[in-house]
Amino acid sequence: MRIALLGYGTVGTAFHRLVNEKKNLLKEKYGIVPQLVAICDRSGCMVNEEGISYETAYKAKTESGRVCSEGSVMRPMDVIRGLSLDLMVETTTANFKTGEPSLSHIFESMKRGIHVITTNKAPLALHMPALLEEASLNGVEFLYSGTVGGGTPFISFGDKVLRGNSLKGIKGILNGTTNYMLSRVIDSGLQMSEALSEAQRLGIAEADPTLDLNGFDSAAKLVILMNHLLNKRVTISDIKISGIKEDLPKYAGDQTVKLIASSFPEPKVSMEVVKRGSPMDVGGTYNVLEFSVEELDKIYVTGRGAGGQETAASIIRDIVELKEKLMQKSYQI
């Protein structure tokens, strides 16, 4: 399996290390022989048709901060257009204004019949219906389990466990940073700004937490879950979004406040009052998703959001799933 890896930051390097570690397992258990023939970061691309070793790429990255030598002129688009690839793995940074450069990488790969795995929420939040259609038109697989709950398999739960049941709606806490902050404000009486500083000090919140606080991160995940699990062809502009504010909604002693993303009655992200002791009352950095299933009452899946390691592991799982999908297809022919 000839792979181009675009983006070589925390997730990209963790994926490269992991795929290297799991080489034998992937080959013996699933018949997958992954070969990274190109790795690109902002500086350009490292290319080796025989496969790039983790040591080589990691050494270049840590020593010079870039994967390619200074003279390199190859760009990601050249790699997608010029090399013979089976799979493009996208781990670039989210840009919620344009979705670029990820969006172009993905479209171009699909047009050329290259399967795509992405961990970048932005292109999906902005254009998921178009991306799903493009994948289907070109007969390529498009996998993105790392974009939502990489540490907690919401998508896989819906796909594999609820298959055959009718899923009516979803609702949940999809952002660990804001959940941590709200817990600290409500349970320990901190100011919102104090809770943010604390979360940053603990490595829970990023240096720029804007997309967490304003609800965009939750909304992006809601878009992905609604498209994937409910077949609702929505984008982030269809979601009514408000984030967390000092000014909390009124709540009683047996209640608390959570930032909830829900698909019904209208798709939205906002602070809501939740009963203490209910499955939606999870504190700390936990995420939770409620599945309203026709035949089964409500079911909840709870776990932590993903760091770089878990997101990298989700790419490996997607590669295994890609292989299985391709084998099923070849049986059907």
Place this chain on the structure above:
Amino acid sequence: MRIALLGYGTVGTAFHRLVNEKKNLLKEKYGIVPQLVAICDRSGCMVNEEGISYETAYKAKTESGRVCSEGSVMRPMDVIRGLSLDLMVETTTANFKTGEPSLSHIFESMKRGIHVITTNKAPLALHMPALLEEASLNGVEFLYSGTVGGGTPFISFGDKVLRGNSLKGIKGILNGTTNYMLSRVIDSGLQMSEALSEAQRLGIAEADPTLDLNGFDSAAKLVILMNHLLNKRVTISDIKISGIKEDLPKYAGDQTVKLIASSFPEPKVSMEVVKRGSPMDVGGTYNVLEFSVEELDKIYVTGRGAGGQETAASIIRDIVELKEKLMQKSYQI
């Protein structure tokens, strides 16, 4: 698919009605044509090689309280030994002393190459390792998803979502009745006996709640989950069991008490102190299972326990899974 249904109480009748309702779906979507050629209850058996309609059996049961006419002498064992069957569905009542008559029904069916689906926890709690071995020896499928969390797919989550990850241990609240009672005692200051009366009045607790209160129901489910998900060949005699008592363990203001079943450090069921707002703090009749996964931190699945309807629906899901397993086998040959 020629089926004998043993047990025609709440679950058995609900299953018969459901399989009748879903007839077309099962045929068109999965290629399954279920035919109930025998139905047995305590009174004896109704047999029809052409298939017994729901109307006929339900009419007999509601009018006379039994499925067979008074002169009938056929017993379940005669059905298992005498008819040509593909599948035996066991929905008889749990007997935690001997596991009978369910245990003999299951062993005899397996010996004769008949696949088995059971919703009865008792034979599994007492002899699951032996039953798994017998199924394997005779090359038959043995499915029991209705015995644990029929309303909340713990087994299916472990099987299908965590596949490929290393599951290290499980821990959870597996009994809705006692969870409801503990919530009422702790949050509303009821006496244990008052909480029980209330639960019985609301139809949450059964008339004889002994197996819920003494922890045996939770322990039986723990045995099934440990055998199935962790490959630990334990029976209920390996579990250290204590139920709920007036005399609660000491807990602080930000804590509560739950009846917890856990596979580690030793398999046991007992009241434990749990932090408020943690995923294990679910109130009411909710069940929850914590999966400790090597690669993924902890993941929780939460939902309600099963009534007759959900248990009947779990048999349908098991039938679909049986069909898929048989098709996979035929591919492998």
